[in-house]
Amino acid sequence: MKTTERGSIRYPTAGRSDRMRALVFLGAGKFRWEERPLPAIEEQTDAVVRITATTICGTDLHILKGDVPTVEPGRVLGHEGVGVVVRTGASVRTLKTGDRVLVSCISSCALCAFCRRGMPSQCEARGGWVLGHRIDGTQADYVRIPYADSSLHRVPEGASDSELALLSDIFPTAYECGVLNGGVKPGDAVLIVGAGPIGLAAVVTAQLLSPARIIVVDTDGARLSAALSLGATDAIVATAGDAARRIHALTRGRGVDVAIEAVGVPETFGLCQDAVAAGGSIANVGVHGRPVELKLDKLWSRNIRLTTRLVDTVSIPMLLEAAAAGRLAPGRLVTHRYRLDQIAEAYRVFERAASHKAIKVLLTAGERDH
Numbered sequence: 001m002k003t004t005e006r007g008s009i010r011y012p013t014a015g016r017s018d019r020m021r022a023l024v025f026l027g028a029g030k031f032r033w034e035e036r037p038l039p040a041i042e043e044q045t046d047a048v049v050r051i052t053a054t055t056i057c058g059t060d061l062h063i064l065k066g067d068v069p070t071v072e073p074g075r076v077l078g079h080e081g082v083g084v085v086v087r088t089g090a091s092v093r094t095l096k097t098g099d100r101v102l103v104s105c106i107s108s109c110a111l112c113a114f115c116r117r118g119m120p121s122q123c124e125a126r127g128g129w130v131l132g133h134r135i136d137g138t139q140a141d142y143v144r145i146p147y148a149d150s151s152l153h154r155v156p157e158g159a160s161d162s163e164l165a166l167l168s169d170i171f172p173t174a175y176e177c178g179v180l181n182g183g184v185k186p187g188d189a190v191l192i193v194g195a196g197p198i199g200l201a202a203v204v205t206a207q208l209l210s211p212a213r214i215i216v217v218d219t220d221g222a223r224l225s226a227a228l229s230l231g232a233t234d235a236i237v238a239t240a241g242d243a244a245r246r247i248h249a250l251t252r253g254r255g256v257d258v259a260i261e262a263v264g265v266p267e268t269f270g271l272c273q274d275a276v277a278a279g280g281s282i283a284n285v286g287v288h289g290r291p292v293e294l295k296l297d298k299l300w301s302r303n304i305r306l307t308t309r310l311v312d313t314v315s316i317p318m319l320l321e322a323a324a325a326g327r328l329a330p331g332r333l334v335t336h337r338y339r340l341d342q343i344a345e346a347y348r349v350f351e352r353a354a355s356h357k358a359i360k361v362l363l364t365a366g367e368r369d370h
Contacts, residue, residue, distance in 0.1 A: 022140035028066030039144035044089035047148035053161035078139030080168035105169040110150035162331035174201035182258035182283030194262035195223035244274040
């Protein structure tokens with residue numbers, strides 16, 4: 001690929017020096033891998049990052065189905081990634097050109113009331129979930145990152161892209177919204193309903209808190225096998241009316257201390273309510289597109305705690321340290337690898353994850369997974 005020099009940046013070109021390639025949402029059911037203008041510094045707190053690896057999230061599939069009306073046609077998708085800083089605004093203080101960084105899926109201004117409270121998902125400025133949503137995202141050669149100092153993380157030497165890319169979203173989401181919100185403690189019995197990427201990341205991160213038992217429920221035998229290989233103690237194939245009985249049998253009739261809902265449909269939320277023990281917690285992680293039944297007539301007297309949360313990614317520094325120490329090995333969830341320009345094929349595989357036995361796909365810029 002030809003390049004042309006612009007200050008400290010080497011821009012890729014396909015005949016023109018001001019273009020890049022990106023996955024563009026064109027409306028419900030439509031997307032295209034096409035040339036787009038290179039991102040530029042718009043605010044002095046911005047950085048431009050050359051993407052070396054990114055992934056596809058279940059949220060991206062929801063966008064393509066038209067389920068997220070706040071995403072307008074013409075938007076570059078993606079909110080996860082690893083890359084190299086190629087330009088910074090004048091106000092960026094902690095990063096420099098050439099730094100290898102992890103992109104947080106949540107952008108934080110670090111100054112508003114919510115960011116100061118550790119809730120950048122609710123950022124009152126132009127932060128929160130904006131990448132691939134309200135501004136162009138990471139499924140591209142280059143991306144502009146707002147509030148770069150507080151939205152990018154320098155990464156340890158030697159860490160591979162496949163280890164790092166999953167720390168942009170699914171690992172902090174599983175840990176913050178599931179494990180921490182659920183209050184997992186040593187010796188607990190933990191239920192994780194859904195063995196997709198988030199559920200499997202919850203299996204891994206729950207082990208940081210030393211629960212006695214991790215029970216995983218799913219309809220897919222291959223994903224349940226993956227859960228067991230990642231450290232789950234028990235796997236249950238979901239069947240109508242039977243999963244709750246089996247969970248109670250495993251816990252001597254008591255139920256689980258923490259139930260993590262990682263699917264986002266009424267049936268799985270109902271299972272969590274049926275399986276939780278008195279004094280236990282239900283941590284909702286799944287994205288619900290329709291109302292669910294709250295069995296308050298059964299729960300009100302049982303000291304049950306119900307939590308919800310959008311990921312804030314405040315755990316990324318800790319997760320980076322844990323990954324560097326070999327405590328997480330997030331790359332184990334990567335089942336399929338593609339070049340970034342093969343992203344259309346990667347979407348087709350991820351949309352049919354069960355038939356392809358896909359958990360996470362990794363897209364790289366054609367470079368070695370260093």
